[in-house]
Amino acid sequence: MLYESIFVFPTFEVERDYEKCIVCKTCVQQCTFNATYYLPHRHKVVTRDTECVGCRRCEAMCPTGAIKVRRYQGEFKENAYWSPRDLKDLYKQAEQGGVILTGGGNDREYPIYWDHILLDACQVTNPSIDPLREPMELRTYLGRKPDKLDIGYNEKGEPELRTKIPPNLVADIPVIFAPMSYGALNLNMHRAEAAAAKAMGTYWNTGEGGLHRELYPYGDHTIVQVASGRFGVHAEYLQVSAAMEIKIGQGAKPGIGGHLPGGKVDEEISKTRMIPVGTDALSPAPHHDIYSIEDLRQLIYALKEATNYEKPVSVKIAAVHNVAAIASGIARAGADIIVLDGFRGGTGASPAIVRDYVGIPIELALAAVDQRLRDEGIRNWVSLIAAGGIRNSGDVIKAVALGADAVYIGTAALLAVGCTLCHKCYTGRCAWGITTNDPFIAKRLNPEIAAERLTNLLRAWAQEMKEMLGLMGINAIESLRGNRLRLRAVGLSKEEMDILGILPAGA
Amino acid sequence: MVKQIRRRVYPIEENCMGCRLCEVACAVEHSKTKDPISAFLEEGNPFSLTVVEMAGPVSFSLACRHCDEPYCVEACISGALRVEDDGRVLVYEEVCVACGMCVVSCPWGAIRFREVDGVKKAAKCDLCPGREVPACVAACPNRALIFDTALGPGLELVEEEEIIEG
Amino acid sequence: MRYVIAGNSVAAVSAIDAIRRRDQDGEIYVISPEPRTAYCRPLITYKLAGQVPPERLPYRQEGYYRAKGVNLIYGKSLEGLEPEKGRVALTGGERLEYDRLLLAMGAVPFMPPIEGLDGPGVYPFTTMEHLELVEAALRDWREVVVVGAGMIGIKAAEALHLRGLRVTVVELLDRILPIVLDGTSSVWAQREMEKHGMGYILGDSVVAIERDRKGNVQGVSLKSGTRVPAQGVIVAVGVRPNVGPLSSSPLQINKGVVVDDCMETNIEGVYAAGDIVEAYDLILGAKRPIQVWPLAFRQGLIAGANMAGGRRRYVGGFPINAVGFFGFKVASAGLSTVEPDMEESIEVLRFVDEERGIFRKVVLGNNKVMGFLILNDISRAGIYTGLIWSRMDVAGFKEYLVDEVSVPESCRPIVSGTEPWSFDTMKTHRRFGWALFPLSYRKQFTAMPSRIEEICAFDSEVYTL
Numbered sequence A: 001m002l003y004e005s006i007f008v009f010p011t012f013e014v015e016r017d018y019e020k021c022i023v024c025k026t027c028v029q030q031c032t033f034n035a036t037y038y039l040p041h042r043h044k045v046v047t048r049d050t051e052c053v054g055c056r057r058c059e060a061m062c063p064t065g066a067i068k069v070r071r072y073q074g075e076f077k078e079n080a081y082w083s084p085r086d087l088k089d090l091y092k093q094a095e096q097g098g099v100i101l102t103g104g105g106n107d108r109e110y111p112i113y114w115d116h117i118l119l120d121a122c123q124v125t126n127p128s129i130d131p132l133r134e135p136m137e138l139r140t141y142l143g144r145k146p147d148k149l150d151i152g153y154n155e156k157g158e159p160e161l162r163t164k165i166p167p168n169l170v171a172d173i174p175v176i177f178a179p180m181s182y183g184a185l186n187l188n189m190h191r192a193e194a195a196a197a198k199a200m201g202t203y204w205n206t207g208e209g210g211l212h213r214e215l216y217p218y219g220d221h222t223i224v225q226v227a228s229g230r231f232g233v234h235a236e237y238l239q240v241s242a243a244m245e246i247k248i249g250q251g252a253k254p255g256i257g258g259h260l261p262g263g264k265v266d267e268e269i270s271k272t273r274m275i276p277v278g279t280d281a282l283s284p285a286p287h288h289d290i291y292s293i294e295d296l297r298q299l300i301y302a303l304k305e306a307t308n309y310e311k312p313v314s315v316k317i318a319a320v321h322n323v324a325a326i327a328s329g330i331a332r333a334g335a336d337i338i339v340l341d342g343f344r345g346g347t348g349a350s351p352a353i354v355r356d357y358v359g360i361p362i363e364l365a366l367a368a369v370d371q372r373l374r375d376e377g378i379r380n381w382v383s384l385i386a387a388g389g390i391r392n393s394g395d396v397i398k399a400v401a402l403g404a405d406a407v408y409i410g411t412a413a414l415l416a417v418g419c420t421l422c423h424k425c426y427t428g429r430c431a432w433g434i435t436t437n438d439p440f441i442a443k444r445l446n447p448e449i450a451a452e453r454l455t456n457l458l459r460a461w462a463q464e465m466k467e468m469l470g471l472m473g474i475n476a477i478e479s480l481r482g483n484r485l486r487l488r489a490v491g492l493s494k495e496e497m498d499i500l501g502i503l504p505a506g507a
Numbered sequence B: 001m002v003k004q005i006r007r008r009v010y011p012i013e014e015n016c017m018g019c020r021l022c023e024v025a026c027a028v029e030h031s032k033t034k035d036p037i038s039a040f041l042e043e044g045n046p047f048s049l050t051v052v053e054m055a056g057p058v059s060f061s062l063a064c065r066h067c068d069e070p071y072c073v074e075a076c077i078s079g080a081l082r083v084e085d086d087g088r089v090l091v092y093e094e095v096c097v098a099c100g101m102c103v104v105s106c107p108w109g110a111i112r113f114r115e116v117d118g119v120k121k122a123a124k125c126d127l128c129p130g131r132e133v134p135a136c137v138a139a140c141p142n143r144a145l146i147f148d149t150a151l152g153p154g155l156e157l158v159e160e161e162e163i164i165e166g
Numbered sequence C: 001m002r003y004v005i006a007g008n009s010v011a012a013v014s015a016i017d018a019i020r021r022r023d024q025d026g027e028i029y030v031i032s033p034e035p036r037t038a039y040c041r042p043l044i045t046y047k048l049a050g051q052v053p054p055e056r057l058p059y060r061q062e063g064y065y066r067a068k069g070v071n072l073i074y075g076k077s078l079e080g081l082e083p084e085k086g087r088v089a090l091t092g093g094e095r096l097e098y099d100r101l102l103l104a105m106g107a108v109p110f111m112p113p114i115e116g117l118d119g120p121g122v123y124p125f126t127t128m129e130h131l132e133l134v135e136a137a138l139r140d141w142r143e144v145v146v147v148g149a150g151m152i153g154i155k156a157a158e159a160l161h162l163r164g165l166r167v168t169v170v171e172l173l174d175r176i177l178p179i180v181l182d183g184t185s186s187v188w189a190q191r192e193m194e195k196h197g198m199g200y201i202l203g204d205s206v207v208a209i210e211r212d213r214k215g216n217v218q219g220v221s222l223k224s225g226t227r228v229p230a231q232g233v234i235v236a237v238g239v240r241p242n243v244g245p246l247s248s249s250p251l252q253i254n255k256g257v258v259v260d261d262c263m264e265t266n267i268e269g270v271y272a273a274g275d276i277v278e279a280y281d282l283i284l285g286a287k288r289p290i291q292v293w294p295l296a297f298r299q300g301l302i303a304g305a306n307m308a309g310g311r312r313r314y315v316g317g318f319p320i321n322a323v324g325f326f327g328f329k330v331a332s333a334g335l336s337t338v339e340p341d342m343e344e345s346i347e348v349l350r351f352v353d354e355e356r357g358i359f360r361k362v363v364l365g366n367n368k369v370m371g372f373l374i375l376n377d378i379s380r381a382g383i384y385t386g387l388i389w390s391r392m393d394v395a396g397f398k399e400y401l402v403d404e405v406s407v408p409e410s411c412r413p414i415v416s417g418t419e420p421w422s423f424d425t426m427k428t429h430r431r432f433g434w435a436l437f438p439l440s441y442r443k444q445f446t447a448m449p450s451r452i453e454e455i456c457a458f459d460s461e462v463y464t465l
Ligand SMILES: Cc1cc2nc3c(=O)[nH]c(=O)nc-3n(C[C@H](O)[C@H](O)[C@H](O)COP(=O)(O)OP(=O)(O)OC[C@H]3O[C@@H](n4cnc5c(N)ncnc54)[C@H](O)[C@@H]3O)c2cc1C
Pocket: B077, B099, B101, C006, C007, C008, C009, C010, C011, C012, C031, C032, C033, C034, C041, C042, C043, C044, C045, C076, C077, C078, C079, C104, C105, C106, C107, C125, C126, C127, C151, C152, C155, C242, C245, C273, C274, C275, C276, C291, C292, C293, C294, C296, C320, C321, C322, C323
C-alpha cells in the first residue's frame, strides 16, 4: 500500500458488507490498531488489512454484523517447509533488523500431551459417585505437610496434635489465577481477578509488578510475587499477602528477563512498582542475588522471616530440561510450593523466537518433578502448581492426576474476559482492554463484568471437575493427586509414557 | 408525602468506552422501522436522543436527566414539556412550536431539534415507552449506563422543598 | 390559610403548583382581569401567524384549576393593596382578605409619547385581547408599521408578514433585536429579513401617527422626516412592570416590585413573581426586572413554596432567550450583546463563518461564562447556560468553548473535513461538551437530578459593565 513497505503482507482481511454497514463508526472507534478508519467526505468506513491483527473487536462490536474478519485469502506459493508466518517474520526482520516480539503463549504445532491422555471411569466393580447427590471435595491445601504427625494426650487424657503444621493456602478449587503483573495487565483486570478469587475461595497472583493499594483488602486471596526486578516489594506488600512467590522464570521466556516500556509506566503503576513515572521497568534475567540453591534458600528465609513464618513461600520456575533436579533443590531450599510453568505459558511480551522454541511441555515436566520428589521421599515438603496452557477442567484433572496440587490459569482467564489470542499484548493497545494501560482502552474491561465472567468460568470448571471425580469414584480432589493409574495414553511413545508414568490405553 | 417511583438513566463514566452503541440503539428505537439497517440506510437522518460526550479518555453517554425541577419545563412557552406522574419529562410534539427555549435552557444539552417530515420539533429522551429497559441501557456492552427506578429523589438539597407530589 | 394570587399567567400557575405540593387544604384565589385560563402568552404571535390553532393557547389542560382547588375571580383586577388590613381591593371596590398574597400581574406594554397614538388601528401586542383586536383589524390592513425591533416586535412582524401584509419595522437603535444581538449578528438578521422581503428602518423613530378624518390610520411619520404608509401600527417598544395599581401602597417599588431572595416583598406575607418584579440578576449582581418566561416560572415556584411554609431561595436569574423568524434562529443568555474589546475585564470568544452560517460567541468575565449568543444551529446551547448557572471557572477548557464543531451531533460524523479518522484521531479529539468539565462537576450533575445553580458554590464577586 501507498507509503508502506512493499514487504508487508496482510494476515487478515476485513470484509465489510456495505449493504449492512450503517456507518456508525463504532468499529473505527474500537480498532485500537488504527486498521479501520473513516473517510468523512465519502461517508464510508474502510480497513487497511495490513494493519489488522485479527483481534475481531470490530466484528464483535458491529451493531449490524456487517464485518467479517477472516484469514487472508491471498497465498504464497504452497510450501510445506516455509510457512507464511516464517516468510512474513523474515521480511519484517529484513526490514527492521530487530527481534520479533510477541505476546500470549506458544502457538506452534507441538504435541499436546493433554490430548493424548484419557481418564478412567468406574463400571460395575467400583461404583461411581453422583456429585449432585453426594458431597464432593475440591478443597486443596497448598504448602508443606509434615513428615509425620505426632499425637499425644493431654492431662485430661484427650488426644492432641503435637506437630506444628506449617502454613498452608486453602483453595476451594485447585485453580488459581496465574501471575500477570500490573503493568502488563491493567488495574481493571487485577480488580476482576481479585474479586473472582475472593468469590470462589481461591487465589490470584499479582505477578511481578506489585499490588495496587486499592486491592490490599483482597490480600487474603492474593499471592504476591518477588521477581528479579523487586518491583513493588516492601514490608506491607508481603504482610497483606496470603503467600509469597519468588519468580525465577516464566514458561514463555525461560531464562530471560522482562521489560515494561516506560511509556506504560503511568502514575499509578509508578506508585505501585515504586519506580519513577515513564522509566522502563527492567527485570534482569537472573536474580542477581541468586546463583545457587543456597542463595535461593536465603531469599526464601528472608521472606519467611519478614512475615513471621506465617505464610508459605512459593518458587516459580520455567519447565526446562533438568527441571526435576532443580525442583528437588528448591524443595530442599525450604520452599513450600513449587510452580512449574510449561512452554505453552503466556506472556505480555517476549521475543517470538524464545517463546516458540525454549522450554518443555508442562505435562512431562510435572510428571518428572512429581516422580523425582516421590523418589526422594520429599514430595510432602512442597505442593506443586502446574502452569502454562491449562485450557479446560479436563486439563486440570489430568494435571492433578499427574501430580499437581493445583494449577494456574493465565491465558484461560484472559480468554474468559474477552481475549481473542491476537497476541498483540506487547503493543499495549489490546482492543479488548486487557493488556493495556491506556486509560481510554482499559475502560473496555469493566471489572464487575470481568469478575462475573471469571467466577462463572471457575464455577463451571468446578462443576465439571466434580463430575469427572465422581465418574472415577473419587470424592475428593486430594485423592486423585498423583493417581496416574486413572490415566491412560493414546498415541504416545514408550519413553513418553515412561516419563508421564502412565500406561497405554488398553493396558 | 407519598414517595413515588422515579425513573432515570445514569451514565457510569468509568465504564464508558465511547463506542456509541447507545446512540445507535436510541436512533433505532426512535425510528419508524426499529431495524438498524433500515433506520440508518433507508429512513435517513437517524436521530439519537442521547449523546456520547467525549474528550480524550473521558466519555459517557448523556441524555435527559429527567430533573426533579426541569429547566426545560420552566422554559417551555407552549406547555409542550411536561413532567409525568412517574417523573419522566416528555415533549408533547404536537404542542411544540419549536421556539428553542428548552434547547437554550437545558444545561445538559439534552434537548435538540429533530426534523420529522419537514417539521422541526424539540426531541428528548423519553425513556423508551414500551421497553422495560431503555434501548441505550440494553445496548451498552459494558454496563456504562444503568437504569435506576429508585424511590424518591435521593437529594439532600430538597430537604427545603419536597418536590414529590402526593 | 388563604392564598390570593393577583395575575393568572405562568408565575401564577407555577405558584399554584408549588403551593399545592405543600398545602392541599388552603384556599387559593386567583384574580385576573382577563376572562380566560392562563395561556401561553408568547404564542400569540404564533397564533397570529396561523402557526398554532386556538386550542393550543391555554397553558394548562382543561380542569386544571378545579383539580388544584382554585377559586377564580375573572374579569376583576387588583386595584389596591391594604396590607395593614391584610386585604386587597378589587375592581368595583370589593375587598378580598388574604393570609398570603402573590403579586403576579406581569408587565404592561410601554406606550411612548407619539402623536396620534390613541385611537383605533394602533395596538400593543402582549395579550389575547390585543391579538383579537389585531385579528379583527387585519382585513382592513395591507401595510403595517411595527414600532420596535425587540422580541415581540420581530415576532409580530414575522406573523403579519406571513399573513401577507407589507410590514415595516422601525427601530430607534441601530440594530435588530438590540438587547440580544450584537453588531455582526444583527447584520445577519437584517439580511434574513431582506431575503424575505420584510422592510425595516433602523436608527429612526416614529413621531406621529397620521390619521384621516374618520380617525383611520394612514401612515406614520418618522423623526427623519420619512413617511411610511400604513393602515395599522403595532407598538412593541418594551414592557414595564405592572406596578400602577400598587403605587399608593407601602410596597417598595423601584422599576418593579422589589423582592428578596425568598420572593417576598418588604411587606410580610406579600410575595411577587414574574415580570412585575425586580429580582436579583446573577450576572450583574444587582436587582433588576428581567422579563422572560423561564424566570417567571421559577420565581412563581419559589414564591409559592415559601408562601406555603417552605424555605426556598431564589438564587438569581439572567435573561435567557430563543427567538426565531423565517427559520433564522437566535439563542442567547446573559450578556450577549458585548462586542470584543468593549470592556477590558470581559473576554469575547467567537467563531464566525459566514459562508456556513456559523456564529457562536461566548462572553467571559474572569474566566466565567457571563453570556453567549448563537445563531442558526442552536443545538445544545443550554450547556453554556448551565455554565452561567454554575459560575464555573472555565479556564481549563477555554480553548474548546467555541469552535467549529462545538456541537457534538450524534449518529453523524462527529468530525468534518476530509482527513480520515481512526481510533487515534478520535482518542485525541476534544470537543466542547460535558466530558471536558472537571470530574467533580460532571459526577455531581450526571449522577443527580439537581439544579446546578442551587448546588454550585457562588462567589460574591460582582461584575459590572
Ligand atoms: C408576544 C410575547 C412573546 C414573548 N415571547 C417570549 C419568549 O419567546 N421567551 C420568553 O422567555 N419570554 C417571552 N415573553 C415574555 C413572557 O411572556 C413573560 O415573561 C411571562 O409571560 C411573564 O409571566 P407573568 O406570569 O409574570 O406575567 P404575565 O404573563 O404578564 O401575566 C400577567 C397576568 O396578570 C394579570 N393581571 C394584569 N393586571 C392585573 C391586575 N391589576 N390584577 C390582577 N391581575 C392582573 C393578567 O391578566 C395576566 O394574567 C413574551 C411575551 C409576549 C407578550
